[in-house]
Amino acid sequence: MKTDELKKVASQVRRDIVRMVHGVASGHPGGSLGCTDLLVSLYFQTMKLKTDGTDSVVFDMSGTGEDMFFLSNGHISPVLYSVLARRGYFPVSELATFRKLDSRLQGHPATAEHLPGIRIASGSLGQGLSAAAGAAYGKKIRNDSHRVYCLMGDGEQQEGQIWEAAAFIPHRKLDNLIAVIDFNGQQIDGPTDVVLNNRDLGVKYEAFGWKVLHMDGNDLDDVVTTLAKAHAAGGKGVPVCIIMKTEMGQGVDFMMHTHKWHGTAPNNEQLTAALAQLDETLGDY
Amino acid sequence: MKTYTFTEKKDTRSGFGAGMAELGRTNSDVVALCADLVASLKLDTFIKENPDRFIQCGIAEANMIGVAAGLTLSGLIPFATTFANFGSSRVYDQIRQAVAYSGKNVKICVSHAGLTLGEDGATHQILEDIGMMKSLPGMTVINPCDFNQTRAATIAIADYEGPVYLRFGRPVVPNFTPADQIFEIGKAIVLNEGPDVSIFATGHLVWQALEAGKLLAEQGIEAEIINIHTIKPLDKEAILQSVRKTGCAVTAEEHQMNGGLGDSVAQVLSLNYPAPLDMVAVNDSFGESGTPEQLMEKYGLTAASIVAKALAVIQRKK
Known part of the structure; x- marks a missing residue:
């Protein structure tokens, strides 16, 4: 898909995100908006996904013979749900059920309701990279050369388990795994540097044995190019970690440059103001 | 026995x-x-x-x-x-x-x-x-x-x-389980049948329960001894069937009383067939250094403890 087409999808996904969190007056729009360009690029351009032979995707829990994506920072579920629906994993209309009783779209991603596209629950932070490592290891054992992607938050890097996985993955030469860190510098209680300084994440991952790439997560050209570079770097015995600079709330001016919209939903007026900045390109759900 | x-x-x-x-x-x-x-x-x-x-x-x-x-x-x-x-x-x-x-x-x-x-x-x-x-x-x-x-x-x-x-x-x-015995998840194993008291044991305490059964038999008491190797899903039918016959029970495990097998058995009995029950387990305490034998003795996880509690629950049903 060309960049201008990806941009159209991204605009619609951002509309979905603000409408979903507004619809239930809860959820996490900030990080979702910041990571929209990455997820759109992954699902509409980068990842090799199982299809029915046409462009229609087919969900297979095993992920055999296709690339897999794991969302470790599960609170940005709105962006994942929107992208999965827009890619065709489940009806777009189901986005209206987000966080509501009896929905398959739980507040944080879960498998219990069998939502196509979700392979493991996430939300309690720090666990996704380990699950992705297991999936990547499984692909190695099964001789499946496809890639495993894992998105984490930068605040999440404060969890100890991340560093257990960060040591394990290069040690086991899981060069089919590509980790992405959403480096937006914000977390619930304020700037990450103030709450608990991660210092230089790139240096840390390099020291743990990863190849580190940097990209602007809100520049679709850069995202597509860097993901291709990361894919090409695979298979050489070293896993790749992409430090992805993003702006929390990207695409909605009053949600940017603050941590205020980490876990707050817009009211009616704010929704109107936000939607005015985002083109309805694929039709609202 | x-x-x-x-x-x-x-x-x-x-x-x-x-x-x-x-x-x-x-x-x-x-x-x-x-x-x-x-x-x-x-x-x-x-x-x-x-x-x-x-x-x-x-x-x-x-x-x-x-x-x-x-x-x-x-x-x-x-x-x-x-x-x-x-x-x-x-x-x-x-x-x-x-x-x-x-x-x-x-x-x-x-x-x-x-x-x-x-x-x-x-x-x-x-x-x-x-x-x-x-x-x-x-x-x-x-x-x-x-x-x-x-x-x-x-x-x-x-x-x-x-x-x-x-x-x-x-x-x-x-090591007394037959080498060719198939393991059935969730299926309790009746090791000894008896009318006087049910002893539900798990893990290392199963052998202690068998030892307790011998000591009880010397006093003319036939205990029904059941190996609850699966705590969840619990074999509720086996537990109820036994206690309906014996009218009282003792549980035995190498675990806290809170949250252990005893808790599970108590839940089954109190909801379905209330009967005198006592538990051989660690009572809200951490352990300490020592040999396994010394520790089991000090914390009361022994055949003698099972016997004492069996005699007590038998008294309570009268």
């Missing part, structure tokens, strides 16, 4: 190792993970024969549980192994979210459970793990009694689809 004999004392963890060795030869989907304790878990044979299906995780148990959950996706059957303390309380949130809530086919197999870990002391003597694990929806909790039963349970859980917590221990104990 039926007589049980044994040719040798063996550790249940070696039963696990023997089960893993067999699975290594018979089930190519089985993968073993360990957090720097392969000798303690008796994984040597499995690793030697299947080096490509062993994943050393280092002293990083949380990651090990997540890796195990991820491995299940491609149809592999991961056996994540460590000491019981580090495979339960240390990684409870990981087991809850990535394994139980996510419904992953992970087998958490843990050794050195309970007081009989011995000299290392209370930091390592987990006595709360059954309670934690049985609280998780969908989790199967198994605590076999001897080498043969642990071996059989290890083989059985590979064929069962779903998360399992398999708990065993360090010391040698009488």
Whole structure:
């Protein structure tokens, strides 16, 4: 898909995100908006996904013979749900059920309701990279050369388990795994540097044995190019970690440059103001 | 009282190792993970024969549980192994979210459970793990009694689809389960039939229950002795059927009274058939350093304790 087409999808996904969190007056729009360009690029351009032979995707829990994506920072579920629906994993209309009783779209991603596209629950932070490592290891054992992607938050890097996985993955030469860190510098209680300084994440991952790439997560050209570079770097015995600079709330001016919209939903007026900045390109759900 | 004999004392963890060795030869989907304790878990044979299906995780148990959950996706059957303390309380949130809530086919197999870990002391003597694990929806909790039963349970859980917590221990104990006995998850085993009192025991306390049965028989009391190797799903029918006959019960386990087998049996009885009940278990206390025998004696996890409580519950039904 060309960049201008990806941009159209991204605009619609951002509309979905603000409408979903507004619809239930809860959820996490900030990080979702910041990571929209990455997820759109992954699902509409980068990842090799199982299809029915046409462009229609087919969900297979095993992920055999296709690339897999794991969302470790599960609170940005709105962006994942929107992208999965827009890619065709489940009806777009189901986005209206987000966080509501009896929905398959739980507040944080879960498998219990069998939502196509979700392979493991996430939300309690720090666990996704380990699950992705297991999936990547499984692909190695099964001789499946496809890639495993894992998105984490930068605040999440404060969890100890991340560093257990960060040591394990290069040690086991899981060069089919590509980790992405959403480096937006914000977390619930304020700037990450103030709450608990991660210092230089790139240096840390390099020291743990990863190849580190940097990209602007809100520049679709850069995202597509860097993901291709990361894919090409695979298979050489070293896993790749992409430090992805993003702006929390990207695409909605009053949600940017603050941590205020980490876990707050817009009211009616704010929704109107936000939607005015985002083109309805694929039709609202 | 039926007589049980044994040719040798063996550790249940070696039963696990023997089960893993067999699975290594018979089930190519089985993968073993360990957090720097392969000798303690008796994984040597499995690793030697299947080096490509062993994943050393280092002293990083949380990651090990997540890796195990991820491995299940491609149809592999991961056996994540460590000491019981580090495979339960240390990684409870990981087991809850990535394994139980996510419904992953992970087998958490843990050794050195309970007081009989011995000299290392209370930091390592987990006595709360059954309670934690049985609280998780969908989790199967198994605590076999001897080498043969642990071996059989290890083989059985590979064929069962779903998360399992398999708990065993360090010391040698009488190996009396027939070597060819098939392990049926959730099916209690009646070791002795009797009309006077039901004794429900699990793990290392099963042999103590048999010893207690002999002592009770000397006093003319025939105890019904039942091995509850699976704490969840609990064989409620076997428990109710027995207590309907005997009218009273004693539970015995190497675990806290809070959250253990006794709790589970009490729930079944109070909801269905209230009857005098007492529990042989650790009573809201941490352990300490000592030999396994000294600790079991000091904390009252013995045949003598079972006898005393059996006599007391028999009195209460009159």
